Amino acid sequence: MAETTVAEVMAELATLEDPRTREVNEKHGDDHGVNLGKLRAVAKRLKTQQDLARKLWDTDQTAARLLAILICRPKAFDRDELDAMLRAARTPKVHDWLVNYVVKKTLHAEELRQVWSADPDPVVASASWALTTERVAKKPAGLDLAGLLDVIEAEMKAAPDRLQWAMNHCLAQIGIEHAEHRARAIGIGERLEVLKDYPTPPNCTSPFAPTWITEMVRRQQVE
Template identity: 65%
Template sequence: MSTDIGLTPSSTAAEVQEALAALENPKMRAVNEKRGDDFGVNLGKLRALAKALKSNQELAVELWKTGQTTPRLVAILICKPRAFSLDDLEHWIREGDRPKVQGWFLSYVVKKSKHLEELRQRLMQDPDPVIASAGWELTAHQVIKAPDNLDLDKLLDVIEAEMKQAPERLQWAMNNTLAQIGISNAGLRARALEIGETLQVLADYPTSPGCTSPFAPIWINEMVKRQSD
């Protein structure tokens, strides 16, 4: 695959950008732009490109500095999560605010970092709803992985008071946290379901056949049912 792509572990940032430009599809970009992203590269091909480069923190930093989404996605795939300090993680989160970049960085880098919990606490209180949404996504993760670090009752209080009026990305992240609390904590499930039913956030969200609705009560009940089957 690397032969077709023309990249190797010794490729430069400029060569990577050139290869990405050759993969650009205007129609795909138009679809992604409707979701708030600004790239038109097939993600399977982008992953193959990153695989050819292998792990390379120095190149990742150079690609990140371009400020462009596709090079930044490659940077996330080839970087070394343990190479990031807490401040480095926060800096990249603040710069990489596009939905796909933020989502990948949280999943592939931050969630593997020893700084996850401290960063989560920093981001949760940020006045910028996009940055705060990253904190809430990490909180949803911690509900499953490290619930003892969290005050789940207090989180439900905040969700109940603020989710209905929250901007879209922050609302999605808070809703994710609400659902994860309801799914993973039987003692708080009834309250999580009640909050979801009362707020009706994402109740009318169109859901494709075979997919689970993001509406928290449906999501919670479906996942609990699967766990018990």
């Protein structure tokens, strides 16, 4: 079977571009107009192709980079490559997918979590918080949860949007997963009021940490 070329993929992505989808995405800082369901369908057809994924990433086009993330082999990237890719991830969706679909699946996740935590770039630092949130839920041993709450309490209110969002997610996860810290996590959320008025669609849980924690704990108890 003939190897799929970057040019062929880019041409296909161009045909999937929809102005209305782009308009919605641009409100969230994402500069592409490809429906993500259709993008995933392309990825499913292409399957894993690491060389193609690298070439698509190098185009610096958001839709191509999202596709690259879906067809790459996460463990094929070394630590320095992942660090460079994270810093080059210009848009929120590429950043989010790169952390969740690639970095989290590698052996470099913990080292990068620590490296990124001290980075002066708030977007890079937000990636560290996303990895910390993953550990809070799945591998909390060794984490100083009280210390994390101290940092969140001191810094979340004034943090830039994406860093604030990541810290808030960590706050909620601590409250949901760790009953001994739940009252303090809720109290921090109530005092800081971060995302308290965030517009939330019907049947969706508010990202306001006290509401989020209370609802998720209620669901766990029902189950």
